[in-house]
Amino acid sequence: MLDSITVRRMPFEFDEDIDPVIVPGDPEQSFAMVAGSLLLPHLEPYLIRSMKAAENKIDDPALLEDLKRFSAQEGQHYKMHMKWNATVRRAGFPELARFEAELAQDYERFSRTQSLRWNLAYAEGFEAFTMNAVKLLMEPNGFGEDLSPFMQMVEWHFVEELEHRHVAFDVYEHVSGGYFYRLFVGLYAQWHFTRWIRRVAKYMLKANGDRGASRAPSNVVAGATFEMPTIRDVLPRLLRIYMPGYTPHEVEVSPGMEALAEKYSAMALKRS
Ligand SMILES: [Fe+2]
Ligand SMILES: [Fe+2]
Numbered sequence: 001m002l003d004s005i006t007v008r009r010m011p012f013e014f015d016e017d018i019d020p021v022i023v024p025g026d027p028e029q030s031f032a033m034v035a036g037s038l039l040l041p042h043l044e045p046y047l048i049r050s051m052k053a054a055e056n057k058i059d060d061p062a063l064l065e066d067l068k069r070f071s072a073q074e075g076q077h078y079k080m081h082m083k084w085n086a087t088v089r090r091a092g093f094p095e096l097a098r099f100e101a102e103l104a105q106d107y108e109r110f111s112r113t114q115s116l117r118w119n120l121a122y123a124e125g126f127e128a129f130t131m132n133a134v135k136l137l138m139e140p141n142g143f144g145e146d147l148s149p150f151m152q153m154v155e156w157h158f159v160e161e162l163e164h165r166h167v168a169f170d171v172y173e174h175v176s177g178g179y180f181y182r183l184f185v186g187l188y189a190q191w192h193f194t195r196w197i198r199r200v201a202k203y204m205l206k207a208n209g210d211r212g213a214s215r216a217p218s219n220v221v222a223g224a225t226f227e228m229p230t231i232r233d234v235l236p237r238l239l240r241i242y243m244p245g246y247t248p249h250e251v252e253v254s255p256g257m258e259a260l261a262e263k264y265s266a267m268a269l270k271r272s
């Protein structure tokens with residue numbers, strides 16, 4: 001349910017071998033999505049570390065509970081993405097290891113050298129960006145029927161991003177707060193992770209071209225009509241998160257998202 005944070009353990013299984021061009025005929029869009037998935041097992045553990053570091057600064061039991069559920073959801077997300085990402089590695093792209101090592105070092109360094117306030121502002125910069133991208137991509141009713149396991153994973157993940165959309169904001173506000181600080185660190189965060197995604201997608205596109213893969217435009221992902229938003233699409237929506245009075249508590253989500261939350265709750269493994 002979108003007014004609470006439900007931790008779901010999902011049963012998704014993926015084929016051993018996949019075509020990394022997951023949007024048939026559209027390597028550009030495919031590799032942007034693949035790079036996004038590759039980012040998460042580095043970024044989400046960093047979010048969890050930052051939340052963990054904030055725990056003893058929180059004296060509101062409800063917020064502490066939200067924080068724990070946020071971290072539990074993110075933990076499920078990155079583990080599932082790791083499982084899918086292994087299929088990409090089997091498809092080649094040897095330079096990915098170098099890109100990932102560089103990213104892992106960045107997040108390890110942020111945890112070690114930056115203040116808790118900075119790390120929480122980064123977390124909120126990511127969460128606010130993601131929440132807006134999710135709304136743009138999925139509303140009003142999600143990606144459609146007959147989705148591939150990959151797209152189901154993305155849909156489940158995105159629904160949970162909507163469920164916990166206020167937590168990083170609340171933790172930042174509770175622990176330190178400050179509009180301009182959140183704004184500037186958030187902008188840096190958005191630059192940092194979107195740059196990594198763009199670089200990885202560009203590399204994959206080149207490597208894919210080098211091995212002579214064909215290319216023809218299409219927007220079809222396993223039965224769903226799907227349009228990848230550009231930064232230009234996301235930016236006008238992002239503007240609201242840069243406004244001084246912004247709060248994710250006032251962001252409304254479509255009723256169709258509620259239905260998806262129930263669908264994935266029913267699909268989740270029963271053992272808690
Ligand atoms: Fe997540
Ligand atoms: Fe999140």
